[in-house]
Amino acid sequence: MNESLxxxxxxxxxxxxxxxFDAWNLTPKERLLALDLRRRSYGTLRRxxxxxxVGVKIDRLERIRHLLAISKLLxxxxxxxxxCAAFDGKRPVDLMQSFVGLYNIRRFLEKKEMI
Numbered sequence: 001m002n003e004s005l006x007x008x009x010x011x012x013x014x015x016x017x018x019x020x021f022d023a024w025n026l027t028p029k030e031r032l033l034a035l036d037l038r039r040r041s042y043g044t045l046r047r048x049x050x051x052x053x054v055g056v057k058i059d060r061l062e063r064i065r066h067l068l069a070i071s072k073l074l075x076x077x078x079x080x081x082x083x084c085a086a087f088d089g090k091r092p093v094d095l096m097q098s099f100v101g102l103y104n105i106r107r108f109l110e111k112k113e114m115i
Contacts, residue, residue: 010055021034035063035064035067066103066106
């Protein structure tokens with residue numbers, strides 16, 4: 001994913017990430033943390049829900065790429081909010097606020113897929 005995505009492609013990303021958040025029943029605060037948005041950025045979430053495109057910042061696009069990969073790999077949406085022994089008893093949603101956390105969740109699910 002890179003900044004050369006068209007506006008239409010970025011609109012699709014916004015729609016898909018909001019759908020993933022909805023499926024996971026994330027709170028507005030959890031959604032902001034997953035996207036690395038400031039606490040008062042609820043307007044961004046509303047714009048995404050309304051069909052506005054995701055911005056072109058590489059870090060935001062990379063986060064969304066990982067979130068959508070997690071969504072695709074996840075077989076049980078409730079898992080996101082369930083403490084996981086693989087993450088020292090932390091809930092995956094609580095790890096999403098860091099890029100490393102997103103990466104670790106994705107890798108964990110990819111490995112589970114291979115079992």
